[in-house]
Amino acid sequence: MFTKLCILILFISGSFQNQEETDIQIRINQLGYLTEDSKVAIVFSKTPIRENFQLVNKETGKVSQEIKATPLKKNEWGGFKYSEVDFSQVKETGHFFIRGKKSGAESSVFRIGSDAFGNHQETLLEFMRQQRCGYNPTLDMVCHEKDGRTFYGPMPDSTYVDLSGGWHDAGDQLKYLITSSYATAHMLMAYEIYPDRFEDKVNALGQPWPNGIPDVLDEAKWGLDWIHKMHPAPDQLFHQVADDRDHRGFKIPNKDNADYGWGANQYRAAYFATGKPQGLMKYQSEATGVANLAGRSAAAMALAARIWEKDLKDPAFAEKCKRAAISLYQLGREKEGYQQGNSFGAPYRYNEETWADDMEWAAAELYKLTKENSYLEQAKTYALKTNTADSWTVRDSAAHYQLYPFINMGHYSLHEVADADFKKTLEGYYLEGIQYTLNRANKNPFHIGIPFIWCSNNLLTSLVTQVILYEKMTGDKQFEPFMAAQRDWLFGRNPWGTSMVTGIPEGGEYPVEVHTAPFVLLDMEVPGGLVDGPVFTSIYNNLLGLTLLKPDKFAAFQNEHVVYHDDVGDYSTNEPTMDGTAGSILMMTHFSR
Template sequence: MKNTFLLLLSILVCSNAFTQEVFFSVNQIGFHPEDTKKAVVFSSEKIKNNIHLVHLPDSSSAARIKPISLESGVWGDYNYYEIDFSSVQTAGDYFLWHSGSRTSSTIFQIGEQAYQGYQEDLLAFMRQQRCGYNPVLDMVCHEKDGRSFFGPMPDSTYVDASGGWHDAGDQLKYLITGSYATGHMLLAYSLYPDRFEDHVNALGQPGKNGIPDVLDEAKWGLDWLLKLHPGADQLIHQIADDRDHRGFKIPNKDNSDYGWGENSYRAAYFATGKPQGLGKYKSESTGMANVAGRSAAALALGARIWKDLDPAFSIQCLKAAKSLYELGRKYEGFQQGNSYGAPYRYNEETWNDDMEWAGAELFKATQESFYLNQAKDYAIKSSNADSWTVRDSASHYQLYPFVNLGHYSLHEVVDEEFKKTLENFYQEGIEYTLKKAKSSPFEVGIPFIWCSNNLMTSLATQLILYEKMSGDDSYKPYLLAQRDWLFGKNPWGTSMFTGIPKKGDFPIYVHTAPYVLLGLQVPGGLVDGPIFRTIHSQLLGLTLERPDDYLNRQNPFVVYHDAVGDYSTNEPTMDGTAGSILMMAYFSTQ
């Protein structure tokens, strides 16, 4: 919602015309009482007046804050200022107000319950992305997924690969992202089991079933992973390709054609560990340990969680996890995504991190020492070589997943010396990004490559896990800065999650069919986020079908648009949303 905040007339004074334009950037959800609480205000002119922190409902001034000038650096010619109100801990609703321009921020909250329940909104968006039965649209789609390619059987043989999640605004399905989403949700539950609610059944329909909704959603992923591994040497890694990209469509009326007519069978690509592609463009695959290892980790974690919930399902998950791990051992290397008529694909080039995670989870599930020893070997090989956190840039999904969850999983079962090694891996990445953040008025140091918001939530996750591993909470202010960026402390003053918070500024005109064709605004979806202008200017097919809400707030460094046509910054992603659930559970309360 754009510019929704109405100034309270009771605090305005009669005055001549105000000409200065002042922009507020603050976390629109708010803060826990003990949080570091900072906002950024900026203007093309110098800001001379104090900023008032106004307490509602009585409109009393809780604090009068002198703006502290910040270096702008690459962020442009604006005059940036920090507003620090960390000392205010009284619960309530607040907003920031500048008397000199009579402008204000949105309303935000200070209180222990400020983040209560937002993780459930993210799960609501995951349900929108379901393939097969979709509870948000109440229909069944893609029942004929799929027909095999590169498999051990003749091409075009039918295989059952129904289920899973649509990847983003398109309707492709990737094991690359689906395996991570499943594992992340299971880890989030294992860390914070008391912070998830039960509102829907296993199909995602309204009505409790006695199981937290995060486990219902994770099981949707586990069931799909099991389908994609029909035999010991078989693993399907992708359903459909960019032939899907034929405009917006409702999933059960898919007009894409893979050789069997519209809304029919779609290609099911088997992992081979070798370059693949049915069209002009080929992947650069070298193995399949990334998708096999990541799937094994998710299934082994699922086996432990379902041991008491459903012993038979637990056994099934563990058997598949062992088989997939051996597949990863046999074909060490990475399996990339496949494209058909366009050059864009998931360029993942890492795999040691996935095998580390799988080995650690299988050791916990079996207590067999060889899994532990192998996980430690993979951890040393992965170290930070697989991490974007110590680099200034990377190709699209080159260093995926964007956080090495294996380091955390392994930390729980190794000796003190090795624990310190794993902590140092995390800390090195944190320090590298922190150094860059010190030159940013917004305290962010990530590279703004495509899907930068995924990097931001992954860095937040890494900060949370490092704190749990080491007991060192000295990076807490830095963690809060990443969180605050995602909810409004950014140049555009907007949340990066659809519908969050309800009365705030958040993405509306998102690059998804449910919004474009049906007007559905499903909360909880994390959009791709801002991108370097140098990258944005070179992407194909970008359009702005509506005026830029943030025209006067844009800067020459990074760009973001709330527009359907800007698929590079405003397309919600399934794995980005799933990869934010641990962070949201952390900030939620019991």
């Protein structure tokens, strides 16, 4: 997914290019800006900035605008003095860079125009295909064909069940229904909202020839097929394949050296969702039910039933998904509560503690599928139960994946079919989270509204998505500058001047030394992977097993609040994740043209 750092880095990032000539740093969105976007660069230095900045057209060399830098009276991260350079009034299309009039400090080149964001939702899908388990088209190999043998199920332990397929979760090779159900449903919703913005370049196996189906649906079906396997009977649901016994160093998937009791590269543990605490060793998960998993999976199946019936004209698969949606939802009703991920020899797991949001989403999608009023009423009941209390957006911290998914998509889905009064209630839930994060953003120079807990980039893309959906629900565009600041952070308007997505933009500054086997063992670059992102310094200092393998190229820009390292040894900030990438697809599609 990434190539090694090379001489190009000396050329590609203007913010580092002039580092010896000036201590002024310029941070912009390296991809660029849509014509009507809020366009604000951040400039900083150890000393107060007393010069104007010029927006220069790269093609003509002419100055399009000269802008006075506005000092920011914010928390001075890292001891720097910060200013803003606002060029929002520029509507000219082209490639530009920002230059300090006195210092000569320059930003990297960026695009202004309706095509600034290209079609990078397709780039994210490229990374998703690289995460496939079973047949992996990027590596052209088949892996983990023997997944798996059961634990905690109604059948005897070690009974074989076919749970092959799905996606590897991150740089490791575990498979979770927790994350895969969300990834699948998110892609399907992105397609429903923007059906004309996806391409058809690969077939169902991810091989490079078209099959008449948008690639986002091919990828979603990879997830749907695995969810069907994880739900083999109306009253049965598996939730995880493999555990942290997987963590035996970097390895190519078809040569997995992990041993679950049947030898290396053999069967792997498959955990049945009981709704009760689980753990084969001393570390026990917490669990009160299965509705988080059943609800999200039901939402994905209901979305798929509509799409495969209406758009793909495949009534047989649509009916299969409809039956699964109904039985999964019923399972969630019978076992309300949450099932967490399982660990084996380490304390880390997915600590999800919410479930009403998932049942709201499922009920809303089932109402749209069946038109049965009972689903609509149940969706409203679950919405009132979840309100904003289950959202990280109104909290200052949370445990790892405690409040998952990081956006309640059920509010948007239900809003489409709710009465006028209830629409206002749902809009209020989104609005409360946006306003809370906006208040947090006003306290820092980069105007970022998230807490920097582990996987902060997932929170950031979810916040952008929440503003997008709020705009669609209400027509209220007052938060567009706030949304642009969150988005721009992801592509370079941050202390380190780096994109948080591998390979984007091409020729830009982006994660290279990523915590993945294809990079470490095969020197492969697979673009489109969203890395975990910066974490609070206090979190970083207390995680186990973190060792930087190379000198920190961003050392001058680390600060007392948050850290980020483009280093293989930092799994906390530089490991791309499957669900984080999938959860960015709606955002990327929205800005594409």
